[in-house]
Amino acid sequence: MGLIPAAKTFAGSIARFFLPWACAGCRTPLETIDDTGFCGRCWLFLPRIQGCVCGLCGLYLKDGGNRCFSCREEPFKLLVRAAVSYTGPVVSAVHRFKYAGRKTLGLSFRALMEFAWNQYPELQPVDTLVPVPLHPSSFRERGYNQARVLAQDLSAVTRLPLSDVLLRPKKTTAQFKLRKSQRRANIQGAFALAPGAASVKTRHLLLVDDVCTTGATLQECSKLLRRAGAAGVKALVLARDI
């Protein structure tokens, strides 16, 4: 048994010698056996969200203030915070993580999620982490739920339990393919409560997802969890899109 991991590592080393990992941002070959995700330059210049953000949706506000334009018009129904802006190398990295099977990018994303967790005390209190689920057919295609990978990593960092209390019985169109006005209708009724959802009663929950764009997905999940009796629902995502 003890030989298997060593053999795997050896085989991995050979494979990576001939086929090195490429930076998820700029495709520069990485000089490492493990997937470190980004080259030094892309990692250094990742658009980490720091400083002033919208008090509700977590959008970076370069001109200051406490609400973004869109939350002044129609406030987000839950507090959302994000580690990075969905731009530059983050876009191609998330795409590889979600659609190209590069699950190992989770190692870099874990550091970013930890960074975000530590800089937003307003996410507290949290009792349980809840990943946004995938439709079973998307799960079969990908082999993993990227939101759950992020939630598991955050759970390892925070020691908070993770609970799969949400299901996704309705197959929806990927939100980025739709106009803003179509996104809410697309996601309506997409989620359901799992049989064990009574466990969320009086608990403070933190939804975890990869990207937040209009927030329609997170708001739909939050609505269900509150209906199930959750005391509070907030969200932490890897990337905030506009």
Ligand SMILES: [Zn+2]
């Ligand atoms: Zn790079």
Ligand SMILES: [Zn+2]
């Ligand atoms: Zn906002």
